[in-house]
Structure formats: C-alpha cells, structure tokens
Amino acid sequence: MRRYLPFVLFILTSLSVSAQQYVLSGLVTGPNNETVGFTSVYIRNSTYGTTANEEGSYQFKLSPGTYNVTYRFTGYKEQTESITITDHNEVHDVQLAGEVFKFSALSDKWKENLDPGDTIMRMAIAKRKQHLEEVNSYSCSVYIKAVQRLLSSPKSLTSKAVTQALDLDSNGRGILYQSELLSTYNFARPNKVREVTIASREAGINTAFDYSKASDLQVNFYNDVFKINGLSTRGYISPLASNAFDFYNYKLIGSTIQNGRTIDKIEVIPKREHGMYFQGSLYIVEGDWRIYSADLYLTNTMSSLNLVDTMRISQQYIPITDSVWMPAAIQFNFKGSVLGFKFGGYYEGIFNNYKINPKFPPGFFNGEILRIDTAANSKPSAYWDTRRLLPLTRLETRDYQKKDSIAAYKKTDRYLDSLQHEKNGINYPGYLIFGYDASSRDERDSLHVFPFLQTFYYNTVEGFGINAKVRYTHVIDDWHSYSITPALRYGFANKLFSANVHAEYLNDPFHNAKFYVDFGSDILDLNNVGTRSLYFNTLSTLLSENNYVKYYRSQFGGFGYQRELSNGILWMGGLSYASRTQLYNTAFGHIRDVKDKEYTSNNPKAPDDAPADDHSFLFPQNQALTFNTSVTFTFDQQYITRPTGKFNLPSKYPTLTLNYRKGINKAFGSDVNYDFASADISQNNLRIGLSGFSSFKLTGGNFFNHNTLYYMDNYHFLGNQGTTFDPTYIGSFHFLPFYQFSTGGAFFEAHYQHNFAGSILSKVPLIRKLKLEEVIGANFLTTKENPNYREFYVGVQRLIFRVDYGVSYMGNKKYLQGIRIFYGIR
Structure with a gap:
C-alpha cells in the first residue's frame, strides 16, 4: 500500500x-x-x-x-x-481598437441597391420567426445590477438636511439606490417562465423602475410588439417586426469583419415624428441575418414615456451553438428630470451558463414565475464579494458601506424609539383623506383610524352622524396574523346607535386562506353592492338635496372562510344571520335650497312624487339565514412566492366566477326562502397590439326559487347617480339608477371598455404633451322588469383624473346624458 x-x-x-x-x-x-x-x-x-x-x-x-x-x-x-x-x-x-464600418468586399453586392440597409433588414425580418423559435427551452444563471443616481439638483430646493440624508456632493449628485440580484432563470416556449432568486441585496430607495427579476429584462426584438414595464401603457414596435417597413427606414452605415463574420451596422430611423418607435442602431450578422448586438433608445419627445426622458436598451448576443445565439448582456439605461432634479441610472443583466433545450420535469412550469429564497435577503457582504460579476466602483462601495451603517443604526433601540415617535405623529391633511396609522416599534402591532371623510356624515335617515371605525392588526409570525375592526355609528336625528365588529384571521398566506367573523348592528345600504360613499352622499344631500342612498337597519352575525384549493382556484363560503328593519327619513336640512328640488322617500320603490317623510311599506321586519359560496377560476394563474406568502399576478386570460346564494327558510326563525346562482367572466387590460388595452365583464344569473325574499335580497347593480363616478371597476354603470333595476328574477349585464393609451391624442400637437389616454366604452343590462338598458361613453384620463361624456337609453328612449368626473376619491 x-x-x-x-x-x-x-x-x-x-x-x-x-x-x-x-x-x-x-x-x-x-x-x-x-x-x-x-x-x-x-x-x-x-x-x-x-x-x-x-x-x-x-x-x-x-x-x-x-x-x-x-x-x-x-x-x-x-x-x-x-x-x-x-x-x-x-x-x-x-x-480596444475603434471600430471602422465600411463597405467590405463581402458586402459589395449591396452597393448595387439604392437602399442597402432596407435590403439587409428585409433578409433579417424574413428570418425573424426562425430566430424567435430556434430554441424551445433554456436555462441560465442571471446577475442583475441596478444603480439610480441624482445627477444634479437645484440648490433652491436642496436643503442641508436633504443633502446629508441623500449623501449628495456640492453639485447635488449622489447614489439614490443600488441593488444586486443572483438567480436561475428557466424558459420554455411559448411563454413559460420560472425563476428562483438565490440572493438579493439593495441599499437606498428605488425612485424609478423596479426590474427585480430576469423576466423584466427580456426584451426580444424578434417579437413584433412588446411592452416595457413602467414606460408606457402601450407597446413598442420592434425594428424587426413583420410589418416594420410601415414604421421604419433603414440606412446601412457600413460593415466590419468580426471572427470571420461580416457584421452590418444599420441605422434605425422612424418614419414618423411621434409614436412607439425605437431609434439607434442594429448590428446584423450577414448570412445568418440575426442580431449581433442592439443599441436602441426611446425618447419622451417621440414616445411619451412615463417618468424618464430617455431609455436606452443595449444587447450583446453570443453564439451558444453554431445555430443558436442568446443574449450575454442586456442593459436598460435611463435619464430624466423632475422639478429641476436630474436623475439617471441603469439595470444591467448578465446571463451565464446557458443550457439549451434542457428536459424539465413534468409540472415544472406550474405558474410560479418567481420564487425568492428564504435566505435571499440575508447574504453577508463577504458572500457578494466572491460572487458579484460587476465590480463595484469606489462610489458604490462607499455607498454600500454608509447605508449598511445606517441600516445597522436603524436597528438600535435609540433609533427605533425616535422613529416610532415620529412616524406615529398625526398628519391632519393626510388623516382627512387617507386616515391615520400608528404601529409598534417592531411593526407587529398596528392601528389604522379610518379617514375623517368616512367618519362624519349627513343623510336624511340619520341626520348628522358619526361613524367611528378603527382597525387593529397583530402579526403573530411571517405566516399568521389577525385584524379586528370595531365600528360605532350614531345618528343624531333618528337617535339610533349601532356597534359591530369585523375580524379576520390569516392562517396560510401561501394559499390565500383566511377566516372571518362579523357581528353587531349597523345602518346598511339597501343596494348591497354599494352606491355612494358617506362622503359623496353627504355632499350631494347638503348641497343639492339629492339624498341618493337608501338605508335599512340590520342586526347580524356571520362567519366565513376562503382558501385557494389549487393554483388559480379560489373557494369562498359563508353563513350569516340578520334581523332587518325598514327605516324612514327623519332629517331634511340642507345648506343650499335648490329651487324645485325636494328630498325623495327612503323607499326606493315609492312614486317619484312621494313626500320626503313618506312611510310607505317596503318590507316587514324579517330574519334571514343566508348561505353564500363562490368559486373563482383564474386560468393560467401566475404568481410570485416570497418568504412571507404567495402573491398572484393578473392573468392574460379571463377569470370565471360561479356564485350561489341560499336563503334558508324556518331555521332559527328565518323568513327567507330562495335560491340564486350567477356566473361572470371578466378580463382586465387585454392588450390589443399598439391600440391600447381592453377590459370586459359579462354576468348572468337568476333566482331559481324565489318563494320569499325581500328587497335587500334582490340582485343589485353598481349604478351611478350624480356627477362623480368610480371607473376603477369594469362592472359599473355611468347613469344607471341605484335601485330601480334591482331584480328578483333573471338578468344579464355586459360591460366593455377600451383604453387607447394615447395612441390617438399623441398625434395631436400640444395635446400630446398632456399624455392623455382616450377611453371608449359601453354598458348593457336587461332584466324582466327593465329590458334593454344601454350606455355609451367616451373620455380622457391622466393618472387618477378622468372625465367621461356619455349617453344612456332605456328601451328605445334616451334616458340621460352628461359628464362624469373621477379625481381619485371614491
């Protein structure tokens, strides 16, 4: 041995x-x-x-x-x-030597063509689909580095405290944010993705884009049209699109030889001054007619970008095999300015260790597009020193060190005590609209006081009233928490006091599971899908004598549970018991006396000429034991798994929801006896090429048994009365009365809306600078009692502001027309 x-x-x-x-x-x-x-x-x-x-x-x-x-x-x-x-x-x-592009011997044949760049691009576009589909699947490792900087800032707006807090130099420059990410990325045609983040690190505050996963950087110019998150609600036309010659001209700058290959540099020139077009250069491999590299950019002047003035996209492709090329590096580089503050930055993605056409096990692509490892955010600096692919600059190293020191200080008792005192201070303008929030030092306990606009109100049933409501939340651990929401309500005119509690217990965030309990008493809207908020109903009642909302009193108790049975299938079920009492108007005050205007009865079925103090009969005192259940199917549900739970993403396919409601007779003295079922299918933000996106919702249902049901048990619709409206939900109407169409029989409603995302108004000088989005839509409803109701509208929106003009018809007669406004408050 x-x-x-x-x-x-x-x-x-x-x-x-x-x-x-x-x-x-x-x-x-x-x-x-x-x-x-x-x-x-x-x-x-x-x-x-x-x-x-x-x-x-x-x-x-x-x-x-x-x-x-x-x-x-x-x-x-x-x-x-x-x-x-x-x-x-x-x-x-x-x-490196500077590149010289010229007409080489291998490219002499293009000299005979008056537009050699066009000829080369026709060859490349003809091969577009082949290059797009040449790889069925692949996996690789990805490193992403992000940096955001303040390039300059106006001295008049930059105080000494701001300069110190942001670590700016004398010219107002400094690093605002930087991050690093390591992940494995897997792809299979046509659009299956699964990524695992192994390590992630960040310092500072992200003030621009968040491309925190490899799929965010997957800009494939072989696609006809693609969207870049955050830049615009519209898509961008690739210079290699099948119809690219409708939008671009091309100019051959010259050719060069690289490792035995002839590379043609093509200048990309948009044919129009404004639109979703790229500018810059493409480098094409002759013979293969594929992308060698890309250096293209978008500008705010041409494409009406959000947040930034310029976004530059650079790609470098390398051969993986003789017939397969893949990106080795992708960079997004951006610049912009806001109120004199100039900023810039980049996201750099480095792709390594490609495996072409690997065999993924069955069920590997299960909708989880990103999983963040539980230890991803806890890697020490030494870990990054041995694994980062992009060396830190001196300023980046200093920035990390300083912000790591600040982060360590923020964990000290002294800082946490001072922070808690500061953040729990009340901001009165904020409380007016958004409410007040306070939390414990460790963030496990928090309190939310609902906004002033929802606390003090006026209506004709209760007069002036107080609706005091708070929510207490306790986090048990990363996967369990509960919240308790007590509410007290008192009407000074009818002298009714109500108190109720809603409680939720979240026990499995990876399956969207929670229990809930409700009990107490309250004053409720007869339309159970909602009409006007307390704030807007107060304004319309006091200022214009329009008491739109009709109320009743309920003493109730109930419980329920929801859980995702499997990915994309959410089940909900609940049982409730309520004693319901009809209410009447008791207050008739107003700030401004509107000529020829009187308050209406609190009975929505009373005649129009009924007096305001009308006591006509709507329903008797009754008890109702009700069972509700629904199943929602989200097809091709994609989601992100974080250490704290599962987060579903919007699907590109419609969502189907099946509902069933049973009024249980005689049990515990229950008076109701009915069976109701409905189905709806909906889709939000369905992209339509370059013309924006559409949304729709179709709902149909019927009461298959309607032996005994009362007005609040009917199926109600999300109508609108008054000048303001809420367009955030596709299933709402612009002019439909709140109560007139409520039904105890069969119904069908349809809603469609298309947002052109500026594709029309962006062509109009001056107006394009406003970055307005054009909206058109239609709503339809038919019931046995009120068949064939229609609405048609057009509008414009910008951020949270929107103005619509529409017209509605009941049967063959015009019903209402006018303007509807939304400014962010519901």
Whole structure:
C-alpha cells in the first residue's frame, strides 16, 4: 500500500488545484485610453462571462488553464486574447481598437441597391420567426445590477438636511439606490417562465423602475410588439417586426469583419415624428441575418414615456451553438428630470451558463414565475464579494458601506424609539383623506383610524352622524396574523346607535386562506353592492338635496372562510344571520335650497312624487339565514412566492366566477326562502397590439326559487347617480339608477371598455404633451322588469383624473346624458 501512497497524494493534490479558482480582472480602455464601461467579457466558445462596470473594470473566476477571452462593446472592434490562469489571480488590461464600418468586399453586392440597409433588414425580418423559435427551452444563471443616481439638483430646493440624508456632493449628485440580484432563470416556449432568486441585496430607495427579476429584462426584438414595464401603457414596435417597413427606414452605415463574420451596422430611423418607435442602431450578422448586438433608445419627445426622458436598451448576443445565439448582456439605461432634479441610472443583466433545450420535469412550469429564497435577503457582504460579476466602483462601495451603517443604526433601540415617535405623529391633511396609522416599534402591532371623510356624515335617515371605525392588526409570525375592526355609528336625528365588529384571521398566506367573523348592528345600504360613499352622499344631500342612498337597519352575525384549493382556484363560503328593519327619513336640512328640488322617500320603490317623510311599506321586519359560496377560476394563474406568502399576478386570460346564494327558510326563525346562482367572466387590460388595452365583464344569473325574499335580497347593480363616478371597476354603470333595476328574477349585464393609451391624442400637437389616454366604452343590462338598458361613453384620463361624456337609453328612449368626473376619491 505504501508504494501507492505518493500516487494517491499526487491525484488528490491535482484535484484540489483544479478545483481552485482564481480571479481574472482588468481594465478595458479604448484607443484614446478612455475607459470602456459595460464591455462584454466572455470565454469564447462557452456560455460563461461577465461585463465590465461603468468604469471599465471587470472580474470573474476561472479555474487554472488557458482561455480565449473575448472583449466586445458596441463601437469598438471585438478583441480575443489568450490568457493563462495558473496558481494565482491574474490581472489583464485590454485596449480596444475603434471600430471602422465600411463597405467590405463581402458586402459589395449591396452597393448595387439604392437602399442597402432596407435590403439587409428585409433578409433579417424574413428570418425573424426562425430566430424567435430556434430554441424551445433554456436555462441560465442571471446577475442583475441596478444603480439610480441624482445627477444634479437645484440648490433652491436642496436643503442641508436633504443633502446629508441623500449623501449628495456640492453639485447635488449622489447614489439614490443600488441593488444586486443572483438567480436561475428557466424558459420554455411559448411563454413559460420560472425563476428562483438565490440572493438579493439593495441599499437606498428605488425612485424609478423596479426590474427585480430576469423576466423584466427580456426584451426580444424578434417579437413584433412588446411592452416595457413602467414606460408606457402601450407597446413598442420592434425594428424587426413583420410589418416594420410601415414604421421604419433603414440606412446601412457600413460593415466590419468580426471572427470571420461580416457584421452590418444599420441605422434605425422612424418614419414618423411621434409614436412607439425605437431609434439607434442594429448590428446584423450577414448570412445568418440575426442580431449581433442592439443599441436602441426611446425618447419622451417621440414616445411619451412615463417618468424618464430617455431609455436606452443595449444587447450583446453570443453564439451558444453554431445555430443558436442568446443574449450575454442586456442593459436598460435611463435619464430624466423632475422639478429641476436630474436623475439617471441603469439595470444591467448578465446571463451565464446557458443550457439549451434542457428536459424539465413534468409540472415544472406550474405558474410560479418567481420564487425568492428564504435566505435571499440575508447574504453577508463577504458572500457578494466572491460572487458579484460587476465590480463595484469606489462610489458604490462607499455607498454600500454608509447605508449598511445606517441600516445597522436603524436597528438600535435609540433609533427605533425616535422613529416610532415620529412616524406615529398625526398628519391632519393626510388623516382627512387617507386616515391615520400608528404601529409598534417592531411593526407587529398596528392601528389604522379610518379617514375623517368616512367618519362624519349627513343623510336624511340619520341626520348628522358619526361613524367611528378603527382597525387593529397583530402579526403573530411571517405566516399568521389577525385584524379586528370595531365600528360605532350614531345618528343624531333618528337617535339610533349601532356597534359591530369585523375580524379576520390569516392562517396560510401561501394559499390565500383566511377566516372571518362579523357581528353587531349597523345602518346598511339597501343596494348591497354599494352606491355612494358617506362622503359623496353627504355632499350631494347638503348641497343639492339629492339624498341618493337608501338605508335599512340590520342586526347580524356571520362567519366565513376562503382558501385557494389549487393554483388559480379560489373557494369562498359563508353563513350569516340578520334581523332587518325598514327605516324612514327623519332629517331634511340642507345648506343650499335648490329651487324645485325636494328630498325623495327612503323607499326606493315609492312614486317619484312621494313626500320626503313618506312611510310607505317596503318590507316587514324579517330574519334571514343566508348561505353564500363562490368559486373563482383564474386560468393560467401566475404568481410570485416570497418568504412571507404567495402573491398572484393578473392573468392574460379571463377569470370565471360561479356564485350561489341560499336563503334558508324556518331555521332559527328565518323568513327567507330562495335560491340564486350567477356566473361572470371578466378580463382586465387585454392588450390589443399598439391600440391600447381592453377590459370586459359579462354576468348572468337568476333566482331559481324565489318563494320569499325581500328587497335587500334582490340582485343589485353598481349604478351611478350624480356627477362623480368610480371607473376603477369594469362592472359599473355611468347613469344607471341605484335601485330601480334591482331584480328578483333573471338578468344579464355586459360591460366593455377600451383604453387607447394615447395612441390617438399623441398625434395631436400640444395635446400630446398632456399624455392623455382616450377611453371608449359601453354598458348593457336587461332584466324582466327593465329590458334593454344601454350606455355609451367616451373620455380622457391622466393618472387618477378622468372625465367621461356619455349617453344612456332605456328601451328605445334616451334616458340621460352628461359628464362624469373621477379625481381619485371614491
């Protein structure tokens, strides 16, 4: 055995050396010794590489051996260096030569064509679908670096405290935010994605975009049209789209030879001054007619961008096999200004270790597009020092160190005590609209006081009243919490006092599961889907003598449960008992006496000429034991799994909901006896090419048994009366009376809305600067008692503001027409 010992030791030593990796680093400069930031650096004939940082420094780990390392950046000649790694770290600086594009011998045939750029792009577009579909699936590792900076700030708006807090220099410059992310990314055609975030780190406050997963950077110019999150509600036309010649002109700048391939540089020129078009350059490989690299940008002047003035997108493709090229690096670089503050930044994605057409196990793509590892946010600095692909600049290192120190200080008792005192202070203007929030130092206990606008009110049933409501929330751990919401209500005119409690217990955030309980007494709207808020009903009652909302009193108790049975299937069920009492108007005050205007009865079925103090009969005192259940199917439900739970994302397919409600007779003295079922199918933000997006909802139902039901048991609709309206829900009407169409029989309603997202008004000079979005829509409703009600409307919106003009018809007669306004308050 002894004679074999030296041999065994030699083998073990050799394996140890081969397993050891060393850092290859260096500086990339250009012909004038200028640093060349974001240069792609990769091992030739492999899928492993990195990118230099913005100062031209690069680094990555290699095992001992000899490598052909390729350095590539747009505007410079591609360069390959033979580098040997032995038993130590290696420093290798590179100076790139400037690229010279000209009509080479291999491109002489294009000289005969008057528009050689057009001819080349026709060849590339003809191959578009082939390149789009050449890979059925792949997996890779991804590193994403983000930096957001304040480039300059007006001194008049930058106090000493702000300068210190943001760590700005004398010119008002500094790093606002930076982050790093490591993940594995998996893709299968046509659009299946699954990503796992292994490590994530951030410092500062993100004030612009959040491209926190690899799929956010997947801009594929082989697609006809694609959307870039955050920039616009519309899509952008690719310069390689099948109909690209309707939107772009192309100019051949010249050609160059790179590793035996002829690369044509094509200038991309939009045919119109305004639209969702790119500008810049595409680099096309002759013969293969594929993208070698892209350097394209969007501008606010042309494309009406949100938040920024310019967004530049750069891509570098590398060959994975002889017939497959994939992106090695993708960069989003943006600049903008707000109120004199100029900012800029970038997101850089580096893609490594591609595996083409791997065999994923059955059920691998299950709708989970992103999973964040439980330890992803707790990696120490030493972890990042050994794994980051983009070296930190001196300023970035300093920024991390300072913000890490600040983060550590923010965990001290002294800071937490002062922070709690400060954040729990009341902001009176904020309380008026949004309410007041306070929390304990560890954030486990919190209190929300509902807004003033929902607390003090006036209506003709109760007169002036108080509706005091708070919500207390306690977080038990990352997966369990409960909230209790007590409410006290008192009407000074009818002298009715109500008190109730709503409580929820969230016990499984990974299946959207919760229990809820309600009990007490309250004054409720006869229309159970809602009419006007207390705030708007107070205004319309006091200022214009329009007491739109009709009330009744309920003493109730109930409980329920919901849970996601499987991904995309949510079940809900509940049982409630209530004693209901009819109410009448008792207050008739107003601020402004409107000529020829009187308050209406609190009985929505009373004649129009009924006096305000009308006591006509609507329903008797009754008791109701009611069972509700529903199942919602969200097709192709995609979601993100975080350590604290599952978060569903909007689906690109319609959602189907089946509802059933049973009025249980005789049990516990219950008077009701009915069976109701309905189904609705809906879809929000269905993208229609470049013309914006559509939303729709269709609902139909019937009472299959209606032996005994009372007015509040009817099926009600989300109508609207008054000038203001709420357009945030696609199932609402613009002019439909709140109570007239409520039915105890069969019904069908349909809603459709299309938002052109500025595709029309962006063509109008001056108006395009307002970035308005055009809206058209229609609503339809038919019941046995009121058939064939229709509404048609047009409108414009910007952020939370919207103005619509519409007209409605009841049967063959025009009913109402007018303007409806929304300004963010419901």
